[in-house]
Every structure is written in structure tokens, then in C-alpha cells.
Amino acid sequence: MIKVTVLYPNGPGKTFDMSYYLASHMPMVKQRIGAALKGMAVDEGLGGVEPGAPPPYLAIGHLFFESLDAFKLAFATHGVPIVADVPNYTNSQPVIQVNEVRL
């Protein structure tokens, strides 16, 4: 299983609208990608490991695909409108990583 992880870095002046992300962005992603999307997950950064430390990332989104090819096809087909929606909920430039799920 492939997990595409989208990390939104925290920093001075960085904002993230979790309500929009959950209610509008992620449902749009799901609707566009359709059956190739095997699952999704959303994490909201609360903090670092030290008490009072800010979270390195404001939010982390995860998209699951059966294979690398399935992800590549979905991104090639639907990437443009999905990426175009990002400024509607954050001014943070996302870091994207493609993972293989090992456990």
C-alpha cells in the first residue's frame, strides 16, 4: 500500500483552516480521485514532544493508494485542481512524501 503524506509546515504567520480542509478540500479530493483512493487520514498538530513546544507541522494529510502507478495516474489526472485549492485553506507550502506502508 502507498501512503502519500502531505505535511503543512508551521512557522511565523502560517495559518491552516482545518474546518475548510475537513469539510471541503478532503471531500473534493475523495470525489475527484474516486475508487483509486483507498483511504484518507488527517492529523492536526498539537505540539512537539517537549511541553509547550509548537508542532513542526500545522496539519498532516494522508492519502492511500494501492500502488505507485495508481497514485501517479490520480495525481496526473486530478493534481491541478487539487493543488489549486490549497491557498483556500493555508498559506503554508506543503511538503509531500510518497511512502510505502510497512506496518
Next chain:
Amino acid sequence: MIKVTVLYPNGPGKTFDMSYYLASHMPMVKQRIGAALKGMAVDEGLGGVEPGAPPPYLAIGHLFFESLDAFKLAFATHGVPIVADVPNYTNSQPVIQVNEVRL
């Protein structure tokens, strides 16, 4: 639900022994924390979103807890031996983030 995400940054000379991590480190974490640990997940970085780009993180581990207090207690009780095992599988300094699972 609380998800503690441990990210191992990639970089020149950085190494990560996934076999040791899966076969020894994560089982040790599970055994030590016990019932307070509600789940775990491991991702292996394959690449960035651009073809041929390296993954920002060599690996990402996730630990699930029912509450922030449950995590804090587990980390206070078992953190030292868990952290002490890190050099046995990587020379990457992990970035740790505490998340609330939103989806």
C-alpha cells in the same frame, strides 16, 4: 485519538535500518508501553512528489494513544529506553510531533 508521529529526516549520509526498526524497535516499544498503546504504523519514504526526488523523511513512525495524558505518562515512564534504542537503527535525529486525529 492522539497520534504521535516520529519523522526521520533524510539527508547526506543519513541511514535507517528498516529491518531492525520493524523487527526489534517497534516490538520493544509495544511491549514496554503495553495496553496504553492503541496502535502503531510505519511508513518507509520512497520519494517526493516529483519523479526522482528523494523523500524528505527516510521513515515515519506513528504511535496511537487514547489521550494526551496517556501519551505523556507512557513517555515519562518508558521514554528513556525507547530513545536510547534510536542509534541502533538510524543516525537521523527524529522530529516528533503530537497530533490529534481528525479523520
